[in-house]
Amino acid sequence: MYRFLSITGVFFVLSVVLLVSGCDLFSTRYPEKPDVPRFDYLQPVDVTSLLSNFSNSVQTKSTQxxxxxxxxxLKNGKRYTFIANAEAVSKYASLAFGWSVKDEEQYLNNIINKIPNESSININLDNQDLVSYGDSAYLSASYTLTVPHNIQGLQNVFGGKLQFKLVRDAQQLWTIYQWLDIKSGDLPTWSELKGYFN
Structure with missing residues (x-):
């Protein structure tokens, strides 16, 4: 009987030692970096919050x-559409066949995969002109977009003008339901960036 107790005691002590040393129960665990870049997401209860979220999500590479x-x-009866400029459509036929939210997701994920993790996309929206009509609004702005990729033959800076048609849904949240991209200078446009990475 004593022999059984001593074998049981030794087995118990060894089990506890192995458990404690193998699990690092009492060691400090360092926090992992999040997979999704974080910023202060604002409920888009006004157009300013929507534009802030839009710009911040591009800069932080947050597809979500x-x-x-x-x-x-399904929320507001307005299906999102992107209308590329004619020059970009002539280069990238995929832009002519109805660009959807799914295409936005694919293009942004493809860009993210070509940019170093520590880098961010720089976006500037200038000369903003907003006209509101109750539950809808129209915004035009000029933009510059700097994408820190290393792809030969593709510029890093894009520019042009954008026109957003916006709608407020039943939850009083604003979204973009139409995006028109316009070429307005020598820089390649956002349409060309989307076409390249689609």
Whole structure:
């Protein structure tokens, strides 16, 4: 009987030692970096919050928050569409066949995969002109977009003008339901960036 107790005691002590040393129960665990870049997401109860979320999601490469900027036809009856400029459509036929939220997701994920993790996309929206009509609004702005990729033959800076048609849904949240991209200078446009990375 004593022999059984001593074998049981030794087995118990060895089990506890192995458990404690193998699990690092009492060691400090360092926090992991999040997979999704974080920023202070604002409920888009006004157009300013929507534009802030849109810009921040591009800069932080957050596909999740970027997609929230676009209209969901189940919530407001407006299907999102992107209308590329003619020059970009002539280079990238995929832009001519109806660009959807799914295409936005694919293009942004493809860009993210070509940019170093520590880098961010720089976006500037200038000369903003906003006209509101109750539950809808129209915004025009000039933009510059700097994408820190290392792809030969593709510029890093894009520019042009954008026109957003915006809608407020039943939850009083604003989204973009139409995006028109316009060439306005020598820089390649956002349409060309989307076409390249689609």
């Amino acid at each position: 928050y970027y997609l929230k900027s676009f209209s969901d036809s």
